[in-house]
Amino acid sequence: MKRTIRALLLSLALCAGLTACGRTAEETPAPGVSSEALAQAVLASQADGGELTPLTGEALTDHLTAFCGLETWEEAAVYLGSGMDAREVTVVLLSDEDAAAQAAETLEDYRVDRQGDFFGYAPEEADRLERAAVLHSGRYAALLSCDDPEAAEAAFAACLAGEALPTPEVPVETVEPSPVLPESPPALEETEPPEETAALAETQVPVTEAPVPSETPPPPASPEPVREIVNPGLDTSGFTPFDPPNEANMEIYDTSAIRAAWETGDESGLSEKDAEILARCREVLEEIVTEDMTDFEKELAVHDWIVRNGSYDQTVYSNSAHSGRTGYRDPYGILVGGYGNCLGYSSTFQLLMDLCGVECVTVVGAAYGSREDHAWNMVRLDGEWYCVDVTWDDPSSWEDVPANMWDRTHHRYFNVTSDRMRETDHQWEYLYVPEATATAYHWDGNSPLPG
Structure with a gap:
C-alpha cells in the first residue's frame, strides 16, 4: 500500500509540474507526444538506455497482458532487458484518465511481483x-x-510537456486497440512435467502436498491424515504468517529410485533421466567426498560444489509461467545442465546429502512476505538441525567476486538458525518443520571452520 501511495504522489507531482508549464494533465498532450516518444525520452535519459530491446507485435501484446496484467490500451511502447535484467520502460496510453489510473495500479502490482x-x-x-x-x-x-529513475521521471515529464521531443530510433509500433485477456487465463504449466510423481521420500519435509494424478476417476475424498506438530511449544505470534503463494509448481522430485540404485548397484529400472542424474552424482561425489570426511565436511563440500557449478536458470523469466529448461526444478538441471531454480538447488543438495548418508530434509515454503514460492534445506549434525539455503548462497550478482571474498559471500545462509531464516524473509509452516537453534556448525566463510 505504501508503494502504491508513492506512485500516486509521483503522479500528482508530475501533474503539478505540467500545470506550472501552463498545461494540466487533463489536457491533450503536446503535438508529437506518443507512447513511443515518451519511452524514447526516458531511454535517452539513461546511460545504458540503448541496451534495452523494443517489443513489437505479438511480443508486445503478450507482455502487457500475460506479464503486466493489462487488459486494454490504445497505444503502447515497451523496452526490456533480457534474462536476469530487471530494466524495463513500459508506457501505455489508455482511453481516459480513470483507465490510466487503473493501469498504473496494475503496473504497480506487476512491479511488486517482479521484485x-x-x-x-x-x-x-x-x-x-x-x-x-x-x-x-x-x-x-x-x-x-x-538505473536512474529520477532522470527517467524528469525526461517523461519534459516530453509530455512537449519539450525536446526525441526522434524515434525505431518505427512506432501501432497496437490494435483494446486487446483483451481471455476471461479465464490458462493455468500455469511447466514446459516439461516431472517424469516421476510418486510419494515424497521419507527424508523430505514438504510444506504442501500435491495430489497424485490418476487415469481412473479418483475415489471419494477421504479425510486428510493428521500431520504431526514437531514444535508444539513454539510461539509463532510474532512470525510473518506463511500463506503458500502457489505461483509455481513446488512438487518435490521423487528420487527414491535413484537412491535405491545407489544402494543396490542395480540401475536396470531407472529411467533415462534418472540414470543420467545418478551417473553425475557418482562423478561429483567421487570428486569431492572422501571416506574420512565428517558429515559437516561432506555437507560443506556438496554445498560449495553446487554453488560453484550451478547458476539460477534465467529462462524462468522469459514467460509468465516461470518455466525454465529441462529439469530446472529437479537434480537433473543442476547436475547435468548446471542450471536450476530454488527447487532445483534444494533437491540436488537433498539427493547428494542422501547419498552421502547425511540426514537432510527439504522445506518448501516462501519468501518476500509469502509472495514468492521458495525452497531450501535443513541438515542434522550431531543430533541438531541447521538451515541451509544453497540458492540464496549463489546470487547472480556475486558470480565474479575476488577469490579472497568467495567464502564470505557464498555462505550467508549456511547452517544458520530458524530465527536467522525468519529474519531474512523466509516463511514456512513453522509448527511442522524442525526448529533449528544450534550454532556449533554455523560457518559464515570468515571465521575458522567448525570442528
Missing part, C-alpha cells in the same frame, strides 16, 4: 525494482525500471 521474482536470487535487480517509478499522468501510465 519478488528477483528477491534473494539477484539482489541488485530486486533493488532496481524497489526504486522503479510507476507514473500516472492524464491518459498515460508508465513503469520506469532504470
Whole structure:
C-alpha cells in the first residue's frame, strides 16, 4: 500500500509540474507526444538506455497482458532487458484518465511481483525494482525500471510537456486497440512435467502436498491424515504468517529410485533421466567426498560444489509461467545442465546429502512476505538441525567476486538458525518443520571452520 501511495504522489507531482508549464494533465498532450516518444525520452535519459530491446507485435501484446496484467490500451511502447535484467520502460496510453489510473495500479502490482521474482536470487535487480517509478499522468501510465529513475521521471515529464521531443530510433509500433485477456487465463504449466510423481521420500519435509494424478476417476475424498506438530511449544505470534503463494509448481522430485540404485548397484529400472542424474552424482561425489570426511565436511563440500557449478536458470523469466529448461526444478538441471531454480538447488543438495548418508530434509515454503514460492534445506549434525539455503548462497550478482571474498559471500545462509531464516524473509509452516537453534556448525566463510 505504501508503494502504491508513492506512485500516486509521483503522479500528482508530475501533474503539478505540467500545470506550472501552463498545461494540466487533463489536457491533450503536446503535438508529437506518443507512447513511443515518451519511452524514447526516458531511454535517452539513461546511460545504458540503448541496451534495452523494443517489443513489437505479438511480443508486445503478450507482455502487457500475460506479464503486466493489462487488459486494454490504445497505444503502447515497451523496452526490456533480457534474462536476469530487471530494466524495463513500459508506457501505455489508455482511453481516459480513470483507465490510466487503473493501469498504473496494475503496473504497480506487476512491479511488486517482479521484485519478488528477483528477491534473494539477484539482489541488485530486486533493488532496481524497489526504486522503479510507476507514473500516472492524464491518459498515460508508465513503469520506469532504470538505473536512474529520477532522470527517467524528469525526461517523461519534459516530453509530455512537449519539450525536446526525441526522434524515434525505431518505427512506432501501432497496437490494435483494446486487446483483451481471455476471461479465464490458462493455468500455469511447466514446459516439461516431472517424469516421476510418486510419494515424497521419507527424508523430505514438504510444506504442501500435491495430489497424485490418476487415469481412473479418483475415489471419494477421504479425510486428510493428521500431520504431526514437531514444535508444539513454539510461539509463532510474532512470525510473518506463511500463506503458500502457489505461483509455481513446488512438487518435490521423487528420487527414491535413484537412491535405491545407489544402494543396490542395480540401475536396470531407472529411467533415462534418472540414470543420467545418478551417473553425475557418482562423478561429483567421487570428486569431492572422501571416506574420512565428517558429515559437516561432506555437507560443506556438496554445498560449495553446487554453488560453484550451478547458476539460477534465467529462462524462468522469459514467460509468465516461470518455466525454465529441462529439469530446472529437479537434480537433473543442476547436475547435468548446471542450471536450476530454488527447487532445483534444494533437491540436488537433498539427493547428494542422501547419498552421502547425511540426514537432510527439504522445506518448501516462501519468501518476500509469502509472495514468492521458495525452497531450501535443513541438515542434522550431531543430533541438531541447521538451515541451509544453497540458492540464496549463489546470487547472480556475486558470480565474479575476488577469490579472497568467495567464502564470505557464498555462505550467508549456511547452517544458520530458524530465527536467522525468519529474519531474512523466509516463511514456512513453522509448527511442522524442525526448529533449528544450534550454532556449533554455523560457518559464515570468515571465521575458522567448525570442528
